[in-house]
Amino acid sequence: MDARSIIAKLRREQVPTSKELTWFAQGLADGGVSDAQAGAFAMAVCMGGLGAKGRADLTVAMRDSGDVLSWDFDGPVIDKHSTGGVGDCVSLVLAPVLAELGAYVPMISGRGLGHTGGTLDKLESIPGVSTQIGQERLTQILHETGAAIVGATGQIAPADKRLYAIRDVTATVESLDLITASILSKKLAASPEALVLDVKVGSGAFMKTLEDARNLARALTETANAAGCRTSAVITDMNQPLAPALGNALEVAEVMKVLTDTHYTPLAEITAELGGVLLADAGMYATADEGRDKITDVIRDGRAAERFGHMMAAVGGPLQFVENWVRFLPEASVILEVPAQDTGYITAIDGEALGLAVVALGGGRQVEDDVIDPAVGLSAIVRLGDKVEKGGPLAVVHASREDAAQHAAETILRAITIRPDAVMAPVLVHERISS
Known part of the structure; x- marks a missing residue:
């Protein structure tokens, strides 16, 4: 068996066998496959596809x-993954809720790259928090708190790490087969018994159309279920930021508002929807609606906030973070309110542009080793359908310099459309997909 014969097979539009794909993946991981061969493989898959089995x-x-990873717990091991959006901090709310209801949640997450924020970066805006821990400590934390949100070690799906870097420079990132394998190889390495996928669609998501989002959701659910993990997907709207804030510490602040306030927000609603589906798939509740109601109860009665505090303390965060989160989170030195230029209704929000504005402020990465400023970002962002008066606030910029704040303000004015006539706000949940 060799790389050339596998690539040639793909070139003839024949799908390699499972043994051949296993051999190739090991070659990616241990260096037996060259960069040139990896690039040819990615291009051949991108052009011809693999089909469901491949x-x-x-x-x-x-x-x-x-x-x-393997586990020995007295409850189900479950997980959630999002395809990425702006203002998407669901994981930080959902993980403690699921743990409070008796599940174990080893959530291996990533860092921000592009216009979407990274879950690990958000958590590390909390002083002292470290998300890079070994498996032994991860197991200990899960026994103690029921949930942990951590980064992948170098030994989790190393073939994906190698192939992803190759895809990035060979224009093969968009392949549905390679996207699916990349997402799920890392998630399934954590050995969840049930998984829910939050597939985002809209201006702030990678998938801009419902058809593309639906195709990805079906590919992901079919593949994960074929691999032995009970999986469903929920297609959710990302035509505006989910939370009214973008930026690491600012999004953690929105999480804390959800966990410590009874006000029901879109962030809380999506959390309950995803969690309900997951709890039903795990057999913990009879229906997704019943699971959703339980999640709402745990958020509103304060148990989720208490659990979140235990989770943060276990990874080095302040012991009294939940009680004093406003004091602990970093603040930017420049605060600038962005006024509307007209009176009217918010009819469109370019979420990707807002996400890139946060990157330009220093709140995200343009290359992988960029250092992030956790305090910068946007807050108090208007929502679709809102009426605004001329001079009224569209958003608030948090920056480290005046010139950066002004540049972000200009981006916000271009990204938010105001029209005389009102529009209906989009639904948050478009559909559920189960295999």
Whole structure:
């Protein structure tokens, strides 16, 4: 078996066998496959596709190229993944809720790259928090708190890490088969018994149309279920930021408002929807609606906030963070309110442009090793359908310099459309997909 014959097979539009894909994945992980061969493989998959079985075989092969975690807990191990959006801090709310209801949540997450924020970066805006921990400590934390949000070690799906870097420079990122294998190889390496996928669609998401989002959701659910993990997807709207803030510390502040306030927000609603589906798939509740109601109860009675505090303390955060989160989160030195230029209704929000504005402020990465400023970002962002008066606030910029704040303000004015006539706000949940 060799790389050339596998690539040639793909070139003839023949799908390699599971053994061949396993061999290739191991070659990616241990260097037996060259960069040129990896690039040719990615291009051949991008051009010809793998089909449902080949996609599942590649996913499992990439998962098995490194460590596959195992657990011995007295409750189900479950997880959630989002395809990425702006103002999307659901994981920080959902993980403690699921733990409070008796599940175990080893949530291996990533950092921000592009216009979407990274869950790990958000958590690390809390003083002292470290998300890079070994498996032994991860297991200990899960026994103590029921949930942990951590970064992947170098031994989790190393084939994906290698292939992703190749895809980035060979214009093959958009392949549905490779996207699916990349997402799921890392998630399935944590060995969840049930998984819910939050597939975002809209101006602030990678998938701009419902058809593209639906295709991705189906590919993900079919593949994960074929790999033995009970999985459903929920297509949710990202035509505006989910939370009214973008930026690491500012999004943590929105999480704390949800956990410590009874006010029901879109962030809380999406959390309950995703969690309800997941709890039903895990067999913890009879229906997704019943699970959703339980999640809402746990948020409103304060148990989720208490659990979140235990989670943060376990990874180095302040012991009294929940009680004093306003004092602990970093603040930017420049605060600038952005006034509306007209009176009217908010009819469109370019979420990707807002996300990139935060990156330009220093709140995200343009390249992988950029250092993030956790305090910068946007807050108090208007929502679709809101009426605004001329001179009224569209958003508030948090920056480290006056010139950066002014540049962000100009971006906001271009990204938010005001029209005389009102529009209906989009639904938050478009559809559920189960395989």
